[in-house]
Amino acid sequence: MSSPAENAVAIAQDLIRCPSVTPADAGALDALDRPLAAAGFTCDRLTFGxxxxxxxxxxxxxxxxxxxHLCFAGHTDVVPPGDESLWRHAPFSAAIADGRLFGRGASDMKGAVACFAAAAIDYVAERGGQLPGTISLLITGDEEGTAVNGTKKVLAWMEEAKLVPDHCLVGEPSNPAVLGEMIKIGRRGSLTGHLTVTGQQGHVAYPHLAANPVKGIVTALAKLYGTPLDSGSTHFSPSNLEVTSIDVGNPATNVxxxxxxxxxxxxxxxxHEAEALKAMLRGxxxxxxxxxxxxxxLDFAPHGDVFVTTPGALDELLSxxxxxxxxxxxxxxxxxxxxxARFIKDYxxxxxxxxxTETIHKTDENAALADLETLTAIYRRFIARYFETFGDGASEDNNGR
Structure with missing residues (x-):
């Protein structure tokens, strides 16, 4: 019988071999459905659009x-591999070399999905399928894309099906360089703005007959850059604004x-809250x-909310x-x-x-086999300790809701 670590690597390879570039599934969910169903999980496939x-x-x-109810959340969609000729190993071959598993999604995040699945399967097998609660996996194919038809809609379905979890662990790559460095307990909000400044077209030799919007947009952006948003908070670094593009589209040098x-x-x-930030920017x-x-x-794209999970028993168990x-x-x-996680925190x-995070979205994305083994062991221990800690109705005093 395969060990949990061996099972994790096998599942990860099956997932990587599916070229599931957002929004294509390319068989990835089948590769996950099969071992979970064989272990006794009820698997619901949900298509949204x-x-x-x-x-x-x-x-x-x-x-x-x-x-x-402990939920593991993740995604099987991946970003495009780019020029495949630049990869040492084909991006969807799931090759193993030099103690590492290569392929698009190895770290972000098919590897973690496979580790949690293997850990959960092992826990269920050890208990003969008799659990002191519920384990679920929420897996989407829309995290690297627009995130419109994925986790957000799946959570609404879970609420209607009375499957809302009590706690959730998202398997996103969280460690900068070495496994064990960092747990994410929150995320900054994200607000994208589109500023259009309109003036009066004219000849450069007669500026008094025109109104140059370039001068205005530079002045406006300089004011935004020159006004610090805050100095940080207990769990967050200072908020930060970055200009990502300035476009005029003017081919003439005398206009x-x-x-x-x-x-x-x-x-x-x-x-901050997004709406207050928008008002401040307009002002x-x-x-x-x-x-x-x-x-x-000034127009804005749909924003992502800021959130933090108050430190408590959940992160302590994981730590x-x-x-x-x-x-x-x-x-x-x-x-x-x-x-x-920005959607899950509402539930x-x-x-x-x-x-x-070292190789995510890069050519030759890979994960160390030793890290996959260790991560599976961490998830496996976390599952066991979770049910020991929260299993007797403890919730409010243990970072629950």
Whole structure:
């Protein structure tokens, strides 16, 4: 019989061999469904779509009943591999070499999905299928894409099916370089803005007959850059604004353009709410352009909310398991980009722990076989300790809801 670690590597290879570039599933959910169903999990396949977006396949697998309910969340979709000729091993071959598993998704995050699946299967087998609660896997194919037809809609389905978890662990890669360094307990919010400044087109030799929007957009952006948003908070670093593009689209050197555009992104902490930030930005830009003839429009893309899971029993249990198998005491962090935890936090406390971020989205993405073995052991111990800790109805005093 295969060990949990061997099972994790085998499942990871099966997943990587599926070229599931968002929004394609390419058989990835089948590769996960098979071992889970064989272990006794009920597997529900959910396809969601809406106008203007591609249909996305998702999976909810669960076993047991009642509380406490531990959910593992993750995704089997991946980003494109880019120029495949630059890979040492074909990106969907799941090759093993030099003690590492190569392939798109090895770290982000098919490897962690496989580790949790193997850990859960082992726990279920040891207990003969009799669980002191519920284990579920929420797996989407829409995390690397628009995130419209994935986790958010799956959670709504789970609520209707009375399968809302009590706690959730997301297997996103969380460690900067070495397994065991970091657990994510929250994420900064993300707000993307599109600024358009409109002036009056004219000849550069007659600037008094024109109104240059480039001058205005530079002034406005300088004001935004020059005004710190905050100095950080208990669990977050200072909020940060970055301009990502400035576009004029003017091929002529002797024409003052009529319009200039810029895009920017703010990663904000829990000192702010998105709507208040939007109002502040409009006020700052309006003040910067007040003495000009220029007008502006400021539009925003759908934003991601900031959140933090208050440190407590959930991250303590995970930290204990991490320390046991790595010898490290993980830092509790809220840094990095965004994840589907931003949706899950509306339903239950959520933490994130997975592989390292060193090779994610890169050519030759890979994960060390030793890390896959260790991560499986960490997840396995965490599952056991979770049910020991929360299994007697404990919730409110143990970081529950």
């Amino acid at each position: 809406e106008d203007g977006t591609a249909d996305v396949d998702n999976l909810v697998a669960h076993i047991g009943s009642g509380a406490p 003052i353009p009529a319009r200039a555009e810029a895009r920017f992104n703010i990663r904000f902490n829990d000192n 700052s830009i309006g003040a910067a352009l007040a003495d000009s003839e220029l007008t502006f429009a 204990e398991a991490v320390t046991e198998f790595t010898g490290k005491t993980p830092v509790l962090s809220t840094g990095g980009g965004t994840s589907d 239950c406390p959520v933490v994130e722990f997975g592989l390292t």
